[in-house]
Amino acid sequence: MTPPATQVLAPCPGRLVPLSETPDPVFASEMVGPGVAIDPDPGEVTVVSPIAGKVVKVHPHAFVVLGGDGVGVLVHLGINTVRLDGRGFEVLTTQGSTVAAGDPMVRWDPSTITGDDISTIVPVVAMDRPKGSVPAPADGAVAVTGDVLFTVEA
Numbered sequence: 001m002t003p004p005a006t007q008v009l010a011p012c013p014g015r016l017v018p019l020s021e022t023p024d025p026v027f028a029s030e031m032v033g034p035g036v037a038i039d040p041d042p043g044e045v046t047v048v049s050p051i052a053g054k055v056v057k058v059h060p061h062a063f064v065v066l067g068g069d070g071v072g073v074l075v076h077l078g079i080n081t082v083r084l085d086g087r088g089f090e091v092l093t094t095q096g097s098t099v100a101a102g103d104p105m106v107r108w109d110p111s112t113i114t115g116d117d118i119s120t121i122v123p124v125v126a127m128d129r130p131k132g133s134v135p136a137p138a139d140g141a142v143a144v145t146g147d148v149l150f151t152v153e154a
Helices: none
Strands: 006-009 014-018 035-042 045-048 053-059 064-065 071-077 089-093 104-108 122-127 148-152
Touching: 014 089, 035 148, 122 148
Parallel strands: none
Antiparallel strands: 006 148, 014 035, 035 122, 045 104, 053 064, 064 071, 071 122, 089 104
C-alpha cells in the first residue's frame, strides 16, 4: 500500500515565487530540495509549521520539521538573514517539540529586515527530494497562511 502524500501548507501569506527565482544559488538550484518561495506580505506575521511532526532544527531565521512519514520541510525566513544574529525574529517553538500543521513557529516583520544582500524571500523546501519534483507556482499566485503549497510523495 502506498503511503499517503504529505501536504505542505503555506507558513505565511504572500506572493508565490518559483524557487529558481530565489536570490540564493543553493535554494535556486534545489541543492537542499525542491519547493517554492514566498515573497511575504509586509507587517508582523506569525510563521506557522507547514506540516505536522517533530521540530528537528530551529533558529530565529529558519526551522525544519520532520513528519512521521520521513518528509522534512525547511522554512527559511529570508536570504542571508543569519547575519542578523536573531534580531527581528521571535522564536515561538523549541527544538525537539512535536507540532501540528499550523502551529506558531517564529514571529517576524519582513518590512523591518534590511541589510546588504539580505532578502525577505521565504523558501519552503522539501528536503532531500528529487530535483524538479515540486511544480513552480502559477504566475501571480498568492498564498494565505494554511493554503496547500505543494504535495510531497512519502
